Amino acid sequence: MSAPEQTVVSVEGVTKTFAHGNVTALQGIDLSLAPREFVSLIGPSGCGKSTLLRVIGDLLEPTAGRVTINGKSAREARSDGDYGIVFQDAVLFDWRTVAKNIALPLEMLGWDRQRRKERVAAMLDLVELNGFADHHPWQLSGGMQQRVAIARALAFEPALMLMDEPFGALDEMTRERLNLELLSIWEQTENTVVFVTHSIAEAVFLSTRVVVMSPRPGRIAGAIEIDLPYPRTVETREDARFFELVTRVRELLRLRGEHLLPEEEAALE
Amino acid sequence: MTAKALLARAAQWLPALVVAAVVIGLWQGLIVAFHVQQFLLPRPSAIATTFWSDRHELWPAGWYTFKEALGGFAIGSGLGILAATLVGRFKTVGTALMPVFIAANAVPIVAFAPIADAWFNPFSPHSKMAIAAVLCFLPVMVNTLRGLQSSSPRQIELMRSYAASELTIWRRVRVPTALPFVFTALKIASVLAMIGAIVGEYFGGATSALGVLINSDAQIFQFTTAWAGILTASLLGIGLYLAVAVAERGVVRWAPRAQGS
Numbered sequence: 001m002s003a004p005e006q007t008v009v010s011v012e013g014v015t016k017t018f019a020h021g022n023v024t025a026l027q028g029i030d031l032s033l034a035p036r037e038f039v040s041l042i043g044p045s046g047c048g049k050s051t052l053l054r055v056i057g058d059l060l061e062p063t064a065g066r067v068t069i070n071g072k073s074a075r076e077a078r079s080d081g082d083y084g085i086v087f088q089d090a091v092l093f094d095w096r097t098v099a100k101n102i103a104l105p106l107e108m109l110g111w112d113r114q115r116r117k118e119r120v121a122a123m124l125d126l127v128e129l130n131g132f133a134d135h136h137p138w139q140l141s142g143g144m145q146q147r148v149a150i151a152r153a154l155a156f157e158p159a160l161m162l163m164d165e166p167f168g169a170l171d172e173m174t175r176e177r178l179n180l181e182l183l184s185i186w187e188q189t190e191n192t193v194v195f196v197t198h199s200i201a202e203a204v205f206l207s208t209r210v211v212v213m214s215p216r217p218g219r220i221a222g223a224i225e226i227d228l229p230y231p232r233t234v235e236t237r238e239d240a241r242f243f244e245l246v247t248r249v250r251e252l253l254r255l256r257g258e259h260l261l262p263e264e265e266a267a268l269e
Numbered sequence: 270m271t272a273k274a275l276l277a278r279a280a281q282w283l284p285a286l287v288v289a290a291v292v293i294g295l296w297q298g299l300i301v302a303f304h305v306q307q308f309l310l311p312r313p314s315a316i317a318t319t320f321w322s323d324r325h326e327l328w329p330a331g332w333y334t335f336k337e338a339l340g341g342f343a344i345g346s347g348l349g350i351l352a353a354t355l356v357g358r359f360k361t362v363g364t365a366l367m368p369v370f371i372a373a374n375a376v377p378i379v380a381f382a383p384i385a386d387a388w389f390n391p392f393s394p395h396s397k398m399a400i401a402a403v404l405c406f407l408p409v410m411v412n413t414l415r416g417l418q419s420s421s422p423r424q425i426e427l428m429r430s431y432a433a434s435e436l437t438i439w440r441r442v443r444v445p446t447a448l449p450f451v452f453t454a455l456k457i458a459s460v461l462a463m464i465g466a467i468v469g470e471y472f473g474g475a476t477s478a479l480g481v482l483i484n485s486d487a488q489i490f491q492f493t494t495a496w497a498g499i500l501t502a503s504l505l506g507i508g509l510y511l512a513v514a515v516a517e518r519g520v521v522r523w524a525p526r527a528q529g530s
């Protein structure tokens with residue numbers, strides 16, 4: 001492998017076709033992430049964002065192309081526990097309490113009880129679910145469940161985070177607070193993030209780079225470097241440059257397929 | 270549990286108790302009012318009296334049959350869970366065996382009772398255990414298999430993202446998901462086991478067995494005694510069911526309760 005420290009994630013010519021339904025979810029995707037990058041994937045529903053995340057995580061086998069993580073194959077990276085993932089829905093275990101759900105990856109890593117307990121407490125603090133450690137998932141609201149899933153993914157501080165619309169189910173206030181929390185964790189640690197979102201503002205606010213995808217088949221339509229300085233704060237959202245970048249992402253999205261009328265689509269072919 | 274919670278629990282049972290009391294009261298009242306012959310339907314009070322006066326014969330007979338049912342329940346359910354585990358683990362075995370199980374399910378088990386008597390000594394409890402076991406096996410096996418197959422694909426994906434082995438996924442995801450299914454099946458099986466043992470005894474068995482007792486009493490027109498035997502069988506059946514239900518509460522603690530809490 002050439003200079004593994006140069007790229008954390010390298011996706012080369014990845015195509016993914018689902019035999020069932022004969023859908024080409026991804027077509028010739030090339031994407032590479034340098035260490036400490038925060039890349040958001042944005043694009044209309046069904047353009048293959050979740051599929052791309054799963055391929056990176058070796059949860060789906062690409063039909064063609066190659067994924068390497070830290071210079072290793074995606075398979076090796078997965079068995080080394082190189083990444084943490086948050087799915088679009090919370091995916092909690094009903095038979096485990098909130099605390100035990102968060103502790104699951106720590107158990108898998110063989111952390112001792114005391115260390116797990118401390119980390120879980122810190123994570124509950126972070127997602128503001130202190131009183132709910134002994135509750136079961138079905139006793140929580142959808143947004144609370146999603147916060148548990150986020151706490152679980154952050155708990156073991158993976159070097160690579162794959163996040164599929166983690167804040168989609170949350171109210172605006174919680175979402176903005178967790179955006180700031182996520183950024184501060186990201187700034188403190190050395191991790192690299194692939195973040196899927198439907199919110200242009202969220203993508204611009206968080207990322208070092210926003211990658212726009214277009215549908216049918218899923219392709220990368222373009223990427224925009226976000227040159228807003230870190231640490232980003234509440235004021236960042238009011239910055240003129242922030243609005244400028246939001247507009248650029250929006251235009252790229254519009255140009256490449258979101259809300260296209262049939263005649264516009266025909267004109268593009 | 271606080272006194273208040275106990276009261277609330279008792280209040281939940283109240284409607285069922287009231288209904289039972291009304292049914293028994295009506296039964297008693299109508300028989301007295303219409304002078305129904307006792308061979309058609311004895312009064313509940315007469316059944317209760319016999320249940321008590323014949324206790325030295327009925328209760329040991331009930332216990333004898335109950336042990337047969339319990340043995341059959343344990344063997345049938347155990348094999349059912351084992352079979353489901355193997356079938357769930359090896360898909361090809363499953364596809365090969367499933368039609369056989371479905372066909373076996375269509376066999377009226379009562380037809381099997383005389384055969385079981387021929388295989389084992391009809392006077393030994395083993396023949397009844399075999400019938401009870403055969404009755405229990407399929408529902409437990411099919412439900413367990415369904416349970417093992419109903420894990421959410423996302424949960425399994427998440428475990429794979431932690432590099433979990435198949436065995437770990439089995440232990441931490443598939444088994445907990447299957448447990449509520451298993452207990453539903455065990456509750457069905459607990460009822461079937463008692464039925465299997467009693468029906469088996471109708472075809473002949475030890476004189477000290479409850480089914481033999483009910484059958485012979487009915488033949489010599491001792492209907493009240495036969496009914497007292499049925500009452501004994503019912504109480505034991507309900508007892509076994511409740512034992513399974515209590516075990517379920519102990520094991521499947523996470524499930525949202527249908528009522529209460």
Ligand SMILES: Nc1ncnc2c1ncn2[C@@H]1O[C@H](COP(=O)(O)OP(=O)(O)OP(=O)(O)O)[C@@H](O)[C@H]1O
Nearest residue numbers: 018020021023025044045046047048049050051052
């Ligand atoms: N397991 C699967 N089998 C068949 N088709 C699939 C499967 N998973 C996804 N697809 C198809 O692949 C395409 C991309 O799906 P994907 O879930 O990646 O979209 P997405 O960009 O994440 O959408 P959303 O924003 O709505 O979450 C869709 O057309 C979907 O129907």
Ligand SMILES: [Mg+2]
Nearest residue numbers: 049050088164
């Ligand atoms: Mg998605």
